[in-house]
Amino acid sequence: MSTTTATPQARMMRARKFSHAWLLITVLVIVALSAVRVITGVHEIDSTGTLRAAAIATCPILMAALGGLWSERAGVVNIGLEGQMILGTWGAAYFTYYYDPWIGVLGAALMGALGGLLHAVATVTFGVDHIVSGVAINIIGLGAAEFLAEAYFKNLEGGGVKQLTGLASPTEMTIPGVSDAAADIATQHWFVVSDLAAVVAALTSRLSLLTVLVPVLVVASAWILWRTAFGLRLRSCGENPAAAESLGVHVYRHKYIAVIVSGAMAGIGGGYLALVASSGFTTGQTGGRGFIGLAAMIFGNWRPGGIVGGSLMFGYTDSLTLRSTDAVHALLLLVGIGLAVYALWRLRQGRVASAGVLGAISVGFFAWFLLTDSVPREFTGMTPYVATLLVLAFAAQRLRMPAADGLRYRRGESI
């Protein structure tokens, strides 16, 4: 254990290697996507419109995943994210109708936070099993939103017992010049260049400020959780609450804060659905995105970078389903390539068995791609769950959830 020397350098090296890996993966994904587009001729696969839709589909999932991150890092499993999101959709609609969209976003956060508070009271104060409480909150959230919609929206203009349409949206911005030029290049269908241009175009035309807020919240959360004393205390509650308590950390308080923030994040995700992804509130509009967010968080190994990756993947497939079945079919090829690359990587690590399995699955995808012309729409809906299962199956040993995640903690019981 004599490793006192060379630590800062080692740390820098590790960090650099890490960011290099991410850069490499991003470049690989873009090149592969571009190659698939050129090979199949399905330009919809990353057209400006598709990417715009993907960004819009990603944000609610990412907010739910971020909510999950807050809560689980403090040791509370929050499968009530879906219910908190639903509360958020109602909150956004109500406050936007009477005030303006930004108050609406706050309202969404507030309603989500209320759901979080309920979860915190149940799990932290009363020691209810986290799953039981979470399921209850999902049911309550759905019921409450339906009740509140009927009670408050029925007689409004554009409202009904299950909806409230015609809401104002948060400000959208377009960067003139850049937007059109990039869109232009994107339609040239050049290898790689057009794909990058499509990304730029998607991000510069009619970009909602709420979409900008989402990554800001992700970065802010990452910074708070990993770079501040408060964040360290919060994470310690998820790793070893008894140890934290013995050092004077108020475990209950931190868990409360974490779960309430978690609910607020999910609520904002719901608000996004009502204000940006569509122009109004309808009951049931979350469509299980809270659960997909949870899956994205597990997929992302309880880390901010990972959950962004997971959410992007799930949001992208989600948006493809709605736009073009051809694109989904082309995606099979992309998945096949991805799996093949992963298999080769495993083979290089000397993990022959898992490389073999991955290789076989990859061949299966290639065959599927070549032998069929379309993919049933329902299949893409399953993507997040299948992908999460695959990740759990293949990377379970490297997934590292907070050590005390989901465990009941009673003050003084273990010291």
Place this chain on the structure above:
Amino acid sequence: MADTATTHAVVLRDIGKRFPGVVANHDVDITIRTGTVHALIGENGAGKSTLMKILYGVQRPDEGAIILGGQEVQLHSPTDAIAHGIGMVFQHFMLADNLTVLENVVLGAEKLHGIGDAARKTVAELSDRYGFGLDPDQLVEELGVGDRQRIEILKVLYRGAKTIILDEPTAVLVPQEVDALFENLRVLKEEDHTILFISHKLDEVLAIADDITVMRRGTTVGQARPGSVTKHELAEMMVGSELPTPAKEGSTVTDEVQLELANVSVVDPRGRSLLTDISITIHRGEVLGIAGVEGNGQAELVETIMGIRKATYGQVRLGDVDITSWETRGRREAGIGYIPEDRHRHGLLLDSPLWENRILGHQTRRPVAKGMWIDRSGAREDTDRIIEQYDVRTPSTDTLCRALSGGNQQKLVVGREMSGAPALLIASHPTRGVDVGAQAAIWEHIKRARKDGLAVLLVSADLDELIGLSDRIEVLHRGRLVAEFDPRDVTPQDLGAAMTGAHEDAS
């Protein structure tokens, strides 16, 4: 009282603490001089831990006074205690494995130096100053027991503690690590820190302490200085009578091989070797002791013999039957009894009554089962037999296991595993966490069974127990058998050297 203020770090006067149904402490008086190592000794359940929790502000005394540096104080929480310069190192480490050394140290004390580079520098400085050799950025899960303990000490030093409570710090250490710890403690003492050292290991207490206070049944029963007291006298003060020893009488080893492992290796799914080329034989009437620092393959060895884990290579034979591919239940039915190392996790259902616990592991056999049905009355009757023969103190067979003390729970487990006349007993830490009385009883039962021809594999961290009970001792280090000793002419120091691999390096 000015004199008190300068020379006495801690004075506890007439401390009492009651829990529903139990008096944990009464009339406790302790005076701890500044800059000394003060040992607090006593058996399990003598009230040492409760007293320390009171001093650390985890629990509040019902009566009595805590006087720190000459001033009476009220400690409402650990935070208060820390503010008064008291730090505690728990027996079970309070560390978050998934955080770094630095994060574990600064947690809760972020106001001192933040959580960034300033804190890193301070931690590194403290580590160097006391010779701890810790890397602030290493994850705790990568570190061994000795390092973890140093992190715990570093934690309290970082908070500026002048008085450090160590709760049974040597329980998890091998002799060489104990020496290293004592070296650390001497440096701390030179820097004018006061150390309260809780233990029941008399040799260690006599080696390190300046003053000794003895506790028994919730109260302090005497004080001593190491120079003027013998181990024998301390022991008598502790238990109120002479300590039992595990000494055995005469060899009962036969020629008949009961268990044979031939070149057994176990490789985990990630390709790491857990056990490498283990070959052992145990004869009827023989106790084979396995020594080793925890985590060197003892658990894997036991699990391989029990069939919980499968040998990747090699053979396991019970008598002359090859059981390598058998399931655990088949092995148990073939006559293997198993005392697991952690009775709460593997041995008992705490929220089930005693008679149900009697059935566990015997669910296919008489007298607790008839065909596919559980025989309730048979199970109750046989539980009564165990209660009587093994002196399990319990109101009835319907009492929940949770209500029993650790010693009585363990006696129930031992009684159950000895039921049905097993041919082989796997005993993993059979007396861990039980009081002296139960310990002596369990030793007695193992010795009697050995005389009747039982073969025993004994895994223990208590070297005295190993030496006292075993006919032969093998040492496991990193999943290999590295040395064999005859318990008649081995010292704990020899064993400790082999356990840390020193033996291997030397040859």
